[in-house]
Amino acid sequence: xxxxxxxxxxxxxxxxxxxxxxxxxxxxxxxxxxxxxxxxxxxxxxxxxxxxxxxxxxxxxxxxxxxxxxxxxxxxxxxxxxxxxxxxxxxxxxxxxxxxxxxxxxxxxxxxxxxxxxxxxxxxxxxxxxxxxxxxxxxxxxxxxxxxxxxxxxxxxxxxxxxxxxxxxxxxxxxxxxxxxxxxxxxxxxxxxxxxxxxxxxxxxxxxxxxxxxxxxxxxxxxxxxxxxxxxxxxxxxxxxxxxxxxxxxxxxxxxxxxxxxxxxxxxxxxxxxxxxxxxxxxxxxxxxxxxxxxxxxxxxxxxxxxxxxxxxxxxxxxxxxxxxxxxxxxxxxxxxxxxxxxxxxxxxxxxxxxxxxxxxxxxxxxxxxxxxxxxxxxxxxxxxxxxxxxx
Amino acid sequence: xxxxxxxxxxxxxxxxxxxxxxxxxxxxxxxxxxxxxxxxxxxxxxxxxxxxxxxxxxxxxxxxxxxxxxxxxxxxxxxxxxxxxxxxxxxxxxxxxxxxxxxxxxxxxxxxxxxxxxxxxxxxxxxxxxxxxxxxxxxxxxxxxxxxxxxxxxxxxxxxxxxxxxxxxxxxxxxxxxxxxxxxxxxxxxxxxxxxxxxxxxxxxxxxxxxxxxxxxxxxxxxxxxxxxxxxxxxxxxxxxxxxxxxxxxxxxxxxxxxxxxxxxxxxxxxxxxxxxxxxxxxxxxxxxxxxxxxxxxxxxxxxxxxxxxxxxxxxxxxxxxxxxxxxxxxxxxxxxxxxxxxxxxxxxxxxxxxxxxxxxxxxxxxxxxxxxxxxxxxxxxxxxxxxxxxxxxxxxxxxxxxxxxxxxxxxxxxxxxxxxxxxxxxxxxxxxxxxxxxxxxxxxxxxxxxxxxxxxxxxxxxxxxxxxxxxxxxxxxxxxxxxxxxxxxxxxxxxxxxxxxxxxxxxxxxxxxxxxxxxxxxxxxxxxxxxxxxxxxxxxxxxxxxxxxxxxxxxxxxx
Numbered sequence: 006x007x008x009x010x011x012x013x014x015x016x017x018x019x020x021x022x023x024x025x026x027x028x029x030x031x032x033x034x035x036x037x038x039x040x041x042x043x044x045x046x047x048x049x050x051x052x053x054x055x056x057x058x059x060x061x062x063x064x065x066x067x068x069x070x071x072x073x074x075x076x077x078x079x080x081x082x083x084x085x086x087x088x089x090x091x092x093x094x095x096x097x098x099x100x101x102x103x104x105x106x107x108x109x110x111x112x113x114x115x116x117x118x119x120x121x122x123x124x125x126x127x128x129x130x131x132x133x134x135x136x137x138x139x140x141x142x143x144x145x146x147x148x149x150x151x152x153x154x155x156x157x158x159x160x161x162x163x164x165x166x167x168x169x170x171x172x173x174x175x176x177x178x179x180x181x182x183x184x185x186x187x188x189x190x191x192x193x194x195x196x197x198x199x200x201x202x203x204x205x206x207x208x209x210x211x212x213x214x215x216x217x218x219x220x221x222x223x224x225x226x227x228x229x230x231x232x233x234x235x236x237x238x239x240x241x242x243x244x245x246x247x248x249x250x251x252x253x254x255x256x257x258x259x260x261x262x263x264x265x266x267x268x269x270x271x272x273x274x275x276x277x278x279x280x281x282x283x284x285x286x287x288x289x290x291x292x293x294x295x296x297x298x299x300x301x302x303x304x305x306x307x308x309x310x311x312x313x314x315x316x317x318x319x320x321x322x323x324x325x326x327x328x329x330x331x332x333x334x335x336x337x338x339x340x341x342x343x344x345x346x347x348x349x350x351x352x353x354x355x356x357x358x359x360x361x362x363x364x365x366x367x368x369x370x371x372x373x374x375x376x377x378x379x380x381x382x383x384x385x386x387x388x389x390x391x392x393x394x395x396x397x
Numbered sequence: 398x399x400x401x402x403x404x405x406x407x408x409x410x411x412x413x414x415x416x417x418x419x420x421x422x423x424x425x426x427x428x429x430x431x432x433x434x435x436x437x438x439x440x441x442x443x444x445x446x447x448x449x450x451x452x453x454x455x456x457x458x459x460x461x462x463x464x465x466x467x468x469x470x471x472x473x474x475x476x477x478x479x480x481x482x483x484x485x486x487x488x489x490x491x492x493x494x495x496x497x498x499x500x501x502x503x504x505x506x507x508x509x510x511x512x513x514x515x516x517x518x519x520x521x522x523x524x525x526x527x528x529x530x531x532x533x534x535x536x537x538x539x540x541x542x543x544x545x546x547x548x549x550x551x552x553x554x555x556x557x558x559x560x561x562x563x564x565x566x567x568x569x570x571x572x573x574x575x576x577x578x579x580x581x582x583x584x585x586x587x588x589x590x591x592x593x594x595x596x597x598x599x600x601x602x603x604x605x606x607x608x609x610x611x612x613x614x615x616x617x618x619x620x621x622x623x624x625x626x627x628x629x630x631x632x633x634x635x636x637x638x639x640x641x642x643x644x645x646x647x648x649x650x651x652x653x654x655x656x657x658x659x660x661x662x663x664x665x666x667x668x669x670x671x672x673x674x675x676x677x678x679x680x681x682x683x684x685x686x687x688x689x690x691x692x693x694x695x696x697x698x699x700x701x702x703x704x705x706x707x708x709x710x711x712x713x714x715x716x717x718x719x720x721x722x723x724x725x726x727x728x729x730x731x732x733x734x735x736x737x738x739x740x741x742x743x744x745x746x747x748x749x750x751x752x753x754x755x756x757x758x759x760x761x762x763x764x765x766x767x768x769x770x771x772x773x774x775x776x777x778x779x780x781x782x783x784x785x786x787x788x789x790x791x792x793x794x795x796x797x798x799x800x801x802x803x804x805x806x807x808x809x810x811x812x813x814x815x816x817x818x819x820x821x822x823x824x825x826x827x828x829x830x831x832x833x834x835x836x837x838x839x840x841x842x843x844x845x846x847x848x849x850x851x852x853x854x855x856x857x858x859x860x861x862x863x864x865x866x867x868x869x870x871x872x873x874x875x876x877x878x879x880x881x882x883x884x885x886x887x888x889x890x891x892x893x894x895x896x897x898x899x900x901x902x903x904x905x906x907x908x909x910x911x912x913x914x915x916x917x918x919x920x921x922x923x924x925x926x927x928x929x930x931x932x933x934x935x936x937x938x939x940x941x942x943x944x945x946x947x948x949x950x951x952x953x954x955x956x957x
Contacts, residue, residue: 110413169412207412214419221414224402228410235407 027158129365270299438903482509541569543810546826642733646772662767
């Protein structure tokens with residue numbers, strides 16, 4: 006493997022390897038991970054990069070995902086750029102340490118391959134693993150394509166280090182992780198120019214010994230927590246700026262959300278992940294038929310770009326949220342989020358929630374077409390969530 | 398410093414919870430309810446050793462290759478490691494915690510190595526260790542292990558010691574009772590030479606009280622020590638016991654071991670199950686005769702040491718169990734021609750705790766023999782002892798230090814206890830010497846340590862690999878026709894492998910486990926061990942848990 010052969014070229018790579026290339030180009034300094042399908046290839050390739058010396062990083066083998074994140078926390082607090090990748094149960098096991106990374110304000114980047122939670126055991130995609138971590142305080146970015154995966158990985162380090170929050174880059178199991186697409190891989194020089202070395206603002210310094218994350222009394226805790234919330238507000242601006250800067254340098258940008266044929270749409274679908282790609286095709290077809298339907302892709306889930314979302318969706322008569330996840334006993338999680346944005350709005354378009362594709366069941370263009378047909382026919386939703394495709 | 402928190406605004410705070418000072422500010426020692434304490438305890442080997450040898454210490458020193466200090470360590474409790482390293486029945490190894498794990502440490506092999514190293518390397522360095530005779534004159538009656546030990550410790554302190562021995566050479570039972578294939582005469586001579594170097598005088602061929610009476614001795618010497626042993630062979634109490642061809646085990650061994658000619662027949666029976674019996678049989682075998690041991694119980698109850706029994710079996714000596722003599726069969730010239738025996742079975746345990754042998758009626762049978770050696774036990778020759786001396790049913794009465802009822806007269810070894818072991822005799826000699834030093838030189842008597850004896854359950858064996866005990870090399874069977882020593886001794890490599898097996902029960906050997914595991918960095922390394930920093934030690938007990946050898950004790954705070 007030579008650097009000039011694998012970078013600065015267009016390569017056909019899987020989503021997993023797109024993450025690996027992103028981490029290579031971002032010059033991560035510590036990688037600690039525990040293998041889990043469908044993530045393993047990410048760290049496999051990274052370990053090769055480390056072994057061959059292409060990436061000057063410490064690759065730490067650990068005994069669990071909890072330890073993987075703990076090692077990243079340790080590395081990051083010592084002032085270096087740290088990365089890990091995981092999926093499903095692995096992310097769940099990491100949970101406690103995710104709080105640690107957020108609370109200690111450590112800019113660690115985590116790639117999570119969306120895989121359905123077991124049991125029953127599944128290796129296929131849905132979003133319940135990452136959405137279960139919604140409230141830990143990490144930034145979450147959902148990707149649609151392998152190119153976006155690579156670009157988002159690079160962007161993530163920059164966002165994370167600017168606002169001192171850990172970032173989760175999320176890609177669908179198999180649909181992206183194991184599917185190859187042509188991907189533009191930038192050169193190291195280009196990425197270096199975009200992403201400077203990490204300059205820690207607080208870190209373990211033996212010349213100034215201090216303890217991190219110690220006991221914090223009720224007199225102080227809230228203020229420090231408030232700083233996390235402020236950082237999230239800041240992250241909205243930073244993520245947007247970073248994406249714009251990226252676009253300037255590399256010619257590719259994604260926005261925090263991406264409206265597609267939304268200007269005059271009567272119905273707007275809300276999607277995330279790879280369902281977006283399928284939905285685009287359906288929208289194109291419906292538009293050719295003259296149906297006024299649009300699509301809003303949510304890329305940045307946390308912090309939520311509420312104003313941008315509201316601005317786009319207020320144009321529509323009706324909204325259909327497609328959720329590849331479920332909050333049992335309530336409804337789809339994206340739908341809840343979108344509904345909450347509109348509660349205080351001057352106009353509240355009806356919001357339909359479709360739960361679909363759990364555990365990696367294919368979401369076909371026919372399914373999306375049926376959703377559009379259904380929403381056009383109905384004036385308002387008669388139920389909180391419509392379980393699309395389930396054999397009742 | 399901290400301002401009133403109500404004045405603090407978000408911008409006054411660091412990005413996350415960061416301490417204003419180092420963690421040393423937080424003296425976590427106040428959380429402690431249990432206090433770890435470095436506290437060496439008593440390893441079971443040392444507890445079991447009648448001489449109280451500091452076994453762990455000399456094994457530790459051996460691991461480091463410091464054989465000289467190891468040798469000197471033994472000498473503090475036992476002046477003759479080359480002897481006990483060969484002949485001791487090593488109760489230390491029975492007590493060794495390693496027995497519960499794989500096999501006990503071969504302590505006596507290690508002791509022998511150090512003893513031999515001392516004789517070869519250390520003793521030769523100092524041609525004389527003679528002290529100026531500043532103290533009173535001492536006479537020792539009997540040059541067995543008790544007397545030699547007593548003499549050694551007093552000569553070291555400047556006493557003028559004279560040892561009286563009835564035989565032509567000193568050593569007592571060590572010379573006359575233990576065959577050279579177990580304890581070569583050269584080794585014994587070298588050990589005795591240590592005393593000569595200290596200025597101890599030997600007067601041999603002098604029998605008490607025939608040649609020298611108590612009053613003779615009292616006029617010449619200030620202190621007397623009786624170490625006359627227990628050499629009277631017990632009687633079989635069967636008809637014709639006095640026939641020509643019936644020998645006493647102790648006398649037989651004495652003649653054989655002193656290298657004198659001895660008349661025995663072609664078919665020899667040895668009666669008894671102790672070490673004397675087995676020694677007799679192995680000597681007979683070396684003299685080229687057919688020999689059988691008869692023992693009235695089973696192998697399990699046999700008092701001889703297992704190594705000796707095993708050696709005898711290896712050499713082809715037959716042992717008949719559950720057989721007792723009934724009558725010596727004799728010719729018209731009163732010469733032995735056989736032994737009538739009876740078979741036994743085991744009944745209920747007797748006072749010794751062993752099951753009592755009971756004759757099976759009508760099971761009599763005869764064995765042909767031309768020599769019968771009786772070795773069923775010895776007793777003290779009470780008749781040679783001065784009348785004034787107070788006695789027990791079996792020997793001289795003394796207090797725990799060896800002092801008799803008579804002023805400045807002490808006793809030790811088998812003549813006090815009845816037939817016992819070399820190491821017990823050595824220990825009694827040392828204790829008597831300590832008593833003298835206390836009386837004459839005001840030296841404090843060593844106190845018995847009231848420390849916990851470490852049991853196997855107290856150890857954390859996670860840190861020890863299972864490894865077999867290093868076997869002692871022996872000369873091949875075909876070479877066992879002479880009195881050449883059987884055991885060849887450890888070489889340095891074997892010694893190292895064996896010593897590294899030691900758990901070092903209850904005694905810190907600076908393995909660093911506590912230092913490595915302490916989550917609060919509260920274990921500080923010192924030159925000779927570790928110290929707890931109680932300002933920060935939370936008393937979590939990880940150190941004590943991870944100490945492989947129970948050298949750390951956890952005490953409820955305030956109890957110490």
